[in-house]
Amino acid sequence: MMSDYLTISSRNLSRRKTRTFLTLLGILIAIGALVALVSLSNGLMHSVEEVFEQMGRDKIMVMPTLAGFVPIGEQFSSYEHDAIKRVPGVIDAAAMTFKIGLAEFGGETAFVYVSGVSTDSSMRVLEDMQNLVVEDGRNLISQDRFRAVVGCRYAQGRVFSREVKVRDTITVEGHRFKVAGILECIGSEQDDTTIMIPLDVSKEVLNVDKYFSVVAQASPAFEIDEVANEVEKRIRDIRGQKEGDQDFSVQTSDQLLETFNQTVGMISVLLVALSLVSIIVAGVVIMNTLYTNVLERRREIGVMKSIGAKNYHIALLFLTEALIISLAGGLLGLGLGFGVSKIVQVVANSYLGADILIVRLDLYLFSFAMLFSIGLGMFASFYPAMKAAKMHPVDAMRE
Amino acid sequence: MEVLLLAAKHLRRLSFRSWVTIIGIVISVAAIVALTSLGDGLRTAVTGQFEQLGANRIIVSPGRSFELGGPLGASFSTTSLGERDLDEIRRVTGVELATGVMTKPGTIEFAGKEINTFVAGAEIDSDTIRLAMQTDDIKAEKGRFLREGDQRSVYIGSRIAYDMFEREIRLGDKLVIESRRFNVVGIQAESSIPFNNRMIRIPIDEFKDIFGIRDSEYNMIIVSVADGYDIDLVSDRITRALRRFRRVKEGQEDFEVQTTQQIISSYETLLTVVQMVVVGIVSISLVVGGIGISNTMFTSVLERTREIGVMKSIGARNGHIMSIFLMESGFLGLVGGIIGLAVGALLAFSVEFTAGLAGFGMIKVSISAGLILFALAFSFGVGVLSGVIPALRAARLNPAETLRYE
Numbered sequence: 001m002m003s004d005y006l007t008i009s010s011r012n013l014s015r016r017k018t019r020t021f022l023t024l025l026g027i028l029i030a031i032g033a034l035v036a037l038v039s040l041s042n043g044l045m046h047s048v049e050e051v052f053e054q055m056g057r058d059k060i061m062v063m064p065t066l067a068g069f070v071p072i073g074e075q076f077s078s079y080e081h082d083a084i085k086r087v088p089g090v091i092d093a094a095a096m097t098f099k100i101g102l103a104e105f106g107g108e109t110a111f112v113y114v115s116g117v118s119t120d121s122s123m124r125v126l127e128d129m130q131n132l133v134v135e136d137g138r139n140l141i142s143q144d145r146f147r148a149v150v151g152c153r154y155a156q157g158r159v160f161s162r163e164v165k166v167r168d169t170i171t172v173e174g175h176r177f178k179v180a181g182i183l184e185c186i187g188s189e190q191d192d193t194t195i196m197i198p199l200d201v202s203k204e205v206l207n208v209d210k211y212f213s214v215v216a217q218a219s220p221a222f223e224i225d226e227v228a229n230e231v232e233k234r235i236r237d238i239r240g241q242k243e244g245d246q247d248f249s250v251q252t253s254d255q256l257l258e259t260f261n262q263t264v265g266m267i268s269v270l271l272v273a274l275s276l277v278s279i280i281v282a283g284v285v286i287m288n289t290l291y292t293n294v295l296e297r298r299r300e301i302g303v304m305k306s307i308g309a310k311n312y313h314i315a316l317l318f319l320t321e322a323l324i325i326s327l328a329g330g331l332l333g334l335g336l337g338f339g340v341s342k343i344v345q346v347v348a349n350s351y352l353g354a355d356i357l358i359v360r361l362d363l364y365l366f367s368f369a370m371l372f373s374i375g376l377g378m379f380a381s382f383y384p385a386m387k388a389a390k391m392h393p394v395d396a397m398r399e
Numbered sequence: 400m401e402v403l404l405l406a407a408k409h410l411r412r413l414s415f416r417s418w419v420t421i422i423g424i425v426i427s428v429a430a431i432v433a434l435t436s437l438g439d440g441l442r443t444a445v446t447g448q449f450e451q452l453g454a455n456r457i458i459v460s461p462g463r464s465f466e467l468g469g470p471l472g473a474s475f476s477t478t479s480l481g482e483r484d485l486d487e488i489r490r491v492t493g494v495e496l497a498t499g500v501m502t503k504p505g506t507i508e509f510a511g512k513e514i515n516t517f518v519a520g521a522e523i524d525s526d527t528i529r530l531a532m533q534t535d536d537i538k539a540e541k542g543r544f545l546r547e548g549d550q551r552s553v554y555i556g557s558r559i560a561y562d563m564f565e566r567e568i569r570l571g572d573k574l575v576i577e578s579r580r581f582n583v584v585g586i587q588a589e590s591s592i593p594f595n596n597r598m599i600r601i602p603i604d605e606f607k608d609i610f611g612i613r614d615s616e617y618n619m620i621i622v623s624v625a626d627g628y629d630i631d632l633v634s635d636r637i638t639r640a641l642r643r644f645r646r647v648k649e650g651q652e653d654f655e656v657q658t659t660q661q662i663i664s665s666y667e668t669l670l671t672v673v674q675m676v677v678v679g680i681v682s683i684s685l686v687v688g689g690i691g692i693s694n695t696m697f698t699s700v701l702e703r704t705r706e707i708g709v710m711k712s713i714g715a716r717n718g719h720i721m722s723i724f725l726m727e728s729g730f731l732g733l734v735g736g737i738i739g740l741a742v743g744a745l746l747a748f749s750v751e752f753t754a755g756l757a758g759f760g761m762i763k764v765s766i767s768a769g770l771i772l773f774a775l776a777f778s779f780g781v782g783v784l785s786g787v788i789p790a791l792r793a794a795r796l797n798p799a800e801t802l803r804y805e
Contacts, residue, residue, distance in 0.1 A: 018697050019694055019697060019698065022690050022693050022694040022697070023690075023694060025690050026687045026690040026691065026694075029683060029686055029687055029690075030683070030684070030687050033680065033683045037680070065515060071504065072504040072515050072516060072517060073504065073515050074504070074515070098475065099475050099476070099477050100462065100463065100475045100476050100477065101477045102462060102477065102478065102653060108650075108651070109651040109653075110463075111462040111463035111476075111653075114477075173477055206477055207477065241513075245512070245513060245514070247506075247515040271680065274677060274680040274681050275680055275683070277426060277427060277430045277681050277684040278427075278681075278683045278684035278686075278687050280426055280684075281423045281426050281427055281684040281687045281688050281691070282687045284419060284420075284422050284423040284426070284688075284691060285423055285687060285688075285690060285691035285694060287419060288416060288419040288420055288423075288691060288694065288695065289694055291415075291416065291419065292416060292694075292695075292698050
């Protein structure tokens with residue numbers, strides 16, 4: 001029975017090749033755009049989750065209250081850093097200083113991000129946290145004084161025109177640092193143009209005495225939220241601040257991830273909404289095509305009815321046509337959209353120098369696109385199919 | 400002209416199908432127009448905020464800090480500008496007024512509550528006061544700006560005055576800044592730049608005292624250009640003067656000179672890119688709509704095969720047939736464009752109205768003549784383009800064959 005519908009519908013469609021092809025093209029482009037946008041934003045969300053997964057769920061970030069990028073809260077003293085280390089449940093805590101400083105290399109100067117980092121045992125916490133991988137040379141160790149580890153853009157010649165190599169000397173704020181290692185690309189401009197130097201040395205060189213942030217690692221034996229609360233309370237006590245009046249923030253990895261996902265989620269909802277405009281227009285095109293088909297086949301419908309076809313037979317015939325078009329359009333659109341987002345992936349990753357974006361075609365996206373496409377076809381064909389079904393056989397044949 | 404009339408006549412005949420085709424174009428043009436005009440409005444609002452700083456201003460800041468960290472990025476900078484740099488700048492031809500500002504995060508206390516905010520140390524010489532008078536953005540709503548001879552006086556941002564403490568701050572109230580008492584002499588009118596509303600300004604000598612700074616280390620130096628001078632030229636002169644004074648070679652400057660126009664245009668570029676992405680995605684729908692036009696035109700060629708045959712046999716050239724169909728499809732696009740423009744404008748204004756009710760009154764929709772022209776030309780173009788292949792097919796029909804066609 002169903003196979004009869006399929007045969008008749010596909011014969012009808014192939015009799016009007018150009019029109020069928022154009023309608024298909026419309027759906028294909030609209031579904032393609034939707035798939036590309038959804039898969040790209042899913043890919044982005046997925047990579048972010050991966051970064052947080054690598055960072056570990058056991059990290060607690062302590063930062064001054066920020067206004068945009070600039071701290072308005074007090075930064076952290078080494079006394080406060082030690083106090084964080086002593087909070088029950090904290091395994092270790094690393095500290096960082098941060099400035100925009102003058103660097104000189106190969107006769108060129110540039111203002112760059114300079115960061116002092118803990119080089120004792122707590123360095124591991126930072127490595128985990130920022131997902132730092134040394135590509136060439138080695139990381140900083142506790143005996144290091146005037147040694148530096150630099151972001152990947154130095155090695156690519158994107159900060160200074162000469163490429164920086166391990167064992168080169170780079171001058172930061174008038175002090176000479178030997179490059180101990182070069183990091184793999186992280187994918188953010190700020191991280192990849194940072195020069196990292198030992199924490200103690202940075203206090204002299206950058207003329208700072210406070211830490212921009214402290215990252216603590218919580219023991220798995222403790223509830224991380226409780227440890228974070230305890231850290232918050234300890235610093236509040238030291239500063240004599242009341243709850244709600246504090247000038248710093250304490251966040252766990254999960255809280256950070258949640259904030260990030262909310263942002264990306266909002267953007268992807270917006271993008272899908274934008275591509276819906278194309279989908280609606282594609283629906284209008286399908287409706288028009290089928291409506292034209294109905295008008296052209298009035299006689300045919302009349303004949304079928306007069307030899308006993310019921311209204312729903314006729315309606316089913318047109319719905320099947322729409323189903324075929326939207327199935328094919330959905331599948332091809334999936335292919336097109338996925339192809340486009342793969343191209344974006346390659347371009348974006350080679351620009352950032354890191355495999356940040358990975359788009360995948362999963363069952364969820366597949367079924368989302370197919371359901372969308374079929375739903376669109378059914379919705380758009382409803383009116384033409386009803387119109388055909390309700391035709392009076394005599395009127396239909398008379399034309 | 401005749402061709403146009405003929406096209407219009409056919410359109411009347413094809414009513415229902417044409418209208419459905421047109422709806423496709425209407426939807427996409429409406430979306431494009433609404434998003435473009437809202438985007439333009441938003442951009443004007445944002446750049447307008449910066450223009451309040453004064454369009455003829457030059458901002459000198461230490462080492463790339465403005466570029467990397469924004470207006471307050473200098474608090475991360477290891478270099479600074481001092482009084483002698485300021486003097487140097489004041490001597491440059493074309494500079495009308497110049498003043499330095501130092502900012503640091505600090506705590507202030509009022510009515511038993513302590514908060515963190517930005518404290519700015521302002522020079523209180525005549526240059527600074529005149530410059531402040533010229534800048535819309537720091538106009539006083541109540542009281543006055545700082546003035547020469549002020550001691551223990553503070554000029555506060557509107558959020559500090561009205562939102563941060565349990566009780567509203569009034570003129571003459573005492574404010575404790577880093578454990579010293581200051582007298583509120585003025586409250587700034589609400590500024591469109593958020594950090595300005597959270598800023599408090601005190602005389603620079605007291606600022607240095609509080610924070611234990613000996614020499615002035617300005618986070619930025621604000622310069623106004625005298626009438627009749629070219630701002631870019633003056634900015635170049637300042638760069639050269641500072642280079643000479645600070646003994647640095649070209650390309651190795653440890654300071655940054657930017658005109659407000661440059662700062663505005665960098666924000667503008669960012670907003671334009673976002674707008675282009677958004678409009679680009681929506682424009683895909685116009686392609687789909689164009690396909691709809693092609694489809695309709697193919698059908699119409701098919702239906703009018705005999706008619707084409709008749710026209711050809713009484714002497715119509717291929718070119719005539721082609722232009723009839725091209726005009727027809729262009730007309731479909733244009734009608735869609737006109738209606739789409741109206742719907743889009745309506746949509747944009749209703750968003751503006753709703754946003755206004757929700758307190759975002761700064762969004763002003765702007766529908767420029769350029770946008771109107773663009774939308775109409777574009778939708779007509781899409782129509783014509785979509786009609787090319789069907790029209791070609793119509794034109795190439797063999798008259799004998801067509802007359803036989805049923």
